[in-house]
Amino acid sequence: MATSKRSKSKPAPRKGPFRAATAWLRRGGLKRISLLVLAGVLAFVLLFRFVAPPTTPYILAESRRLGGVDRTWVSMDRIAPVMARSAVAAEDANFCRHWGFDMAAIRSAIGAGSSRGASTISQQVVKNVYLWQGRSWPRKALEAILTPMIELTWSKRRILEIYLNVAEFDEGVFGVEAAARHYFRVSAADLSATQAARLAAVLPNPKGRDAAHPTPFVQQRANAAQSGAATIRADGRDACFRG
Secondary structure (H helix, E strand, O other): OOOOOOOOOOOOOOOOHHHHHHHHHHHHHHHHHHHHHHHHHHHHHHHHHHOOOOOOHHHHHHHHHHOOOEEOOOOHHHOOHHHHHHHHHHHOOOHHHOOOOOHHHHHHHHHOOOOOOOOOHHHHHHHHHHOOOOOOHHHHHHHHHHHHHHHHHOOHHHHHHHHHHHOEEEOOEEOHHHHHHHHHOOOHHHOOHHHHHHHHHOOOOOOOOOOOOOOHHHHHHHHHHHHHHHHHHHHOOOOOOOO
16 A cells, blocks of 8 residues: 655745845835934934034044144124124025025036035035035035935024034134134124124135235135125125024
8 A cells, every 4th residue: 555755844944134134125124224314314413403513524634633623612692793794795695595505506607617606505514514525426415415404404593603613714723713713813703894704705715815814815805705794784685694
């Protein structure tokens, strides 16, 4: 009498770590990771809406290179209003009118075959506070993502306040308070219109420029900044950051 052989079911092969991770990602893991990353970035952006950035990647790098930097944080209430207007006039005259990107300036720069002059104060804050210096597509892509985020979650006054506190005004001199004392021996609150315009004239590339002893080029920029600051005040383009 023939006996039938009982077939034994083979155990399912174990998944290796790579295959298990791939399966998890396919089941929605990638979406969960993306949401977690986005939530983390948003939390980091919201943090500096209320807390002064203790440092930035560039300030850290310069501090290591130079053995220290000169920087003192001051609130917007302790910065002369003419300094805020001068910085806006020199760097981003339409600061109150755009959402992070000045499209008219970008189109003008493209038409001139250059990106120079198209970067807004909001973009510079993102670059200075969160990213690294230099030109690269990955940095520009991150800047394009983060700039609208700070525009949505910070006030314009806060954006300008942080800008004036992290901007470099001379080698190793960061922030308007340190710059005012470094060049003119006064506090940021006591800057005159001429002094404020000269500080604005060294932005955003201060190396090789001196606010206390301006070259004809820097003086020309200062004159334009001083005139622009008066115009911005007169036509109300300082409304979004005025105290």
